[in-house]
Amino acid sequence: MRIAMVSAHTSPLAPLGGRETGGMNVYVLELSRELASLGYEVDIFTRRDGLLPAVEPIAPRLRLVRIDAGPPAPIEKEAIIGHLPEFVRNLHAFACDAPGYDLIHSHYWQSGWAGTILARRLRLPHVVMFHTLGEVKNRARFGEAEPTLRIRHERTIARRADAIVTASGHERQLLERYYGADPARMHTVPCGIDLDLFQPLPRETCRASLGLPLDRPVLLWVGRLEKLKGLEILLDAVAGLERRDALLLILGGDDRAAPLRAELEAQAARLGLADRVRFTGAVDHAELPRYYSAADVCVVPSFYESFGLVAVEAMACGTPVVASRVGGLQSTVIDGVTGYLIPWRCPEPFTEKLDVLLANPELRANFGRAARASVERFRWSTVGLRIADVYDAALARFARHEPPAGRPFAPEAWEAAVIASGG
Numbered sequence: 558m559r560i561a562m563v564s565a566h567t568s569p570l571a572p573l574g575g576r577e578t579g580g581m582n583v584y585v586l587e588l589s590r591e592l593a594s595l596g597y598e599v600d601i602f603t604r605r606d607g608l609l610p611a612v613e614p615i616a617p618r619l620r621l622v623r624i625d626a627g628p629p630a631p632i633e634k635e636a637i638i639g640h641l642p643e644f645v646r647n648l649h650a651f652a653c654d655a656p657g658y659d660l661i662h663s664h665y666w667q668s669g670w671a672g673t674i675l676a677r678r679l680r681l682p683h684v685v686m687f688h689t690l691g692e693v694k695n696r697a698r699f700g701e702a703e704p705t706l707r708i709r710h711e712r713t714i715a716r717r718a719d720a721i722v723t724a725s726g727h728e729r730q731l732l733e734r735y736y737g738a739d740p741a742r743m744h745t746v747p748c749g750i751d752l753d754l755f756q757p758l759p760r761e762t763c764r765a766s767l768g769l770p771l772d773r774p775v776l777l778w779v780g781r782l783e784k785l786k787g788l789e790i791l792l793d794a795v796a797g798l799e800r801r802d803a804l805l806l807i808l809g810g811d812d813r814a815a816p817l818r819a820e821l822e823a824q825a826a827r828l829g830l831a832d833r834v835r836f837t838g839a840v841d842h843a844e845l846p847r848y849y850s851a852a853d854v855c856v857v858p859s860f861y862e863s864f865g866l867v868a869v870e871a872m873a874c875g876t877p878v879v880a881s882r883v884g885g886l887q888s889t890v891i892d893g894v895t896g897y898l899i900p901w902r903c904p905e906p907f908t909e910k911l912d913v914l915l916a917n918p919e920l921r922a923n924f925g926r927a928a929r930a931s932v933e934r935f936r937w938s939t940v941g942l943r944i945a946d947v948y949d950a951a952l953a954r955f956a957r958h959e960p961p962a963g964r965p966f967a968p969e970a971w972e973a974a975v976i977a978s979g980g
């Protein structure tokens with residue numbers, strides 16, 4: 558079976574920890590690897606953003622295909638929509654020349670848009686995973702409002718898809734409530750984790766190799782440096798800790814995140830934390846287990862996470878997590894067992910729970926053991942098979958020709974709306 562995996566706005570081979578390169582990139586690549594190892598032929602389609610080969614083999618039965626659409630250079634995520642019609646045309650031409658695909662699996666709403674049109678043109682079933690939703694981001698109210706165009710398109714994509722993968726029950730509820738998605742087409746399958754890479758390593762050795770002191774508490778934050786991640790709250794929380802010697806490591810961020818990093822550095826300086834907060838920039842994914850294992854606690858103070866791979870990676874390394882009670886984190890972190898979930902977006906409750914954990918090595922060890930035991934359900938070999946089941950369900954539904962409910966679909970008008978919007 559041949560899968561066209563669509564990740565238009567970001568390449569799964571891009572370096573992680575940039576402003577736009579995080580969980581979705583990891584997910585698309587790892588899922589595709591798993592499916593290829595199960596015998597699927599997988600082509601991942603992404604927009605060409607540099608002078609790289611059009612087709613790049615990644616593993617047996619797995620390739621990356623770069624599609625020309627707009628300038629062959631990095632561009633803002635928001636600007637990509639203006640090039641989506643060209644992306645669709647060129648992907649369509651590639652697909653017509655290649656031995657036929659059996660199914661399209663798209664990621665994020667821009668690829669969902671492309672996937673919806675391609676599915677209709679190529680007469681294929683379409684599986685979509687949104688990763689984040691415009692309506693949900695707006696409700697989290699942490700920054701600029703997402704354009705209504707995005708939300709309108711997400712609604713159409715959700716209603717047209719043969720299957721929708723949601724990473725948590727929470728995302729499923731949101732899709733049903735705010736987007737009118739058909740519950741019978743939604744499949745909740747958590748994201749997978751490489752549990753062989755992410756496993757507990759000896760803390761002392763990790764600290765020594767990273768140049769970290771053994772006698773000071775170490776807190777860890779990992780991710781894309783962006784406002785949604787709630788780092789301001791974390792800095793305020795660290796300033797209030799009983800342990801005045803605690804170190805905070807902030808991993809992630811590229812040149813495009815420089816303005817936010819400068820803001821955070823200024824905040825740390827104002828709070829008198831300049832020598833207790835270390836910004837490392839982006840760290841290679843394979844290096845992360847050493848950081849997670851070296852840390853006493855991993856903190857995820859996000860305003861929203863549709864899944865939150867970082868929390869699961871930390872738990873896989875036996876490190877307790879203190880996280881916001883939002884989105885997918887509610888289904889991964891077990892409150893009072895593998896860490897704590899904080900229902901308020903303010904620093905004091907984070908400080909309180911961090912104080913509890915930093916003062917209790919035994920509690921940390923117990924949480925760490927429970928954390929590792931709790932992540933077995935995210936093993937890729939399990940998750941890959943569940944996605945294969947979703948494909949089977951989508952193919953069966955497509956074969957039964959069950960049209961989605963709602964108004965008739967006019968893809969030409971839809972394309973025209975994107976072009977008219979100018980992106």
Ligand code: UDP
Pocket residue numbers: 573574575578579580581583779780781808809810838839840841842843845864865866867868870
């Ligand atoms: N990551 C990384 N290096 C970094 C920062 C982040 O490899 O310097 C990876 C991290 O290990 C995780 C992903 O980026 O796999 C972030 O995923 P998550 O779901 O936590 O957040 P998202 O990016 O989806 O908002």
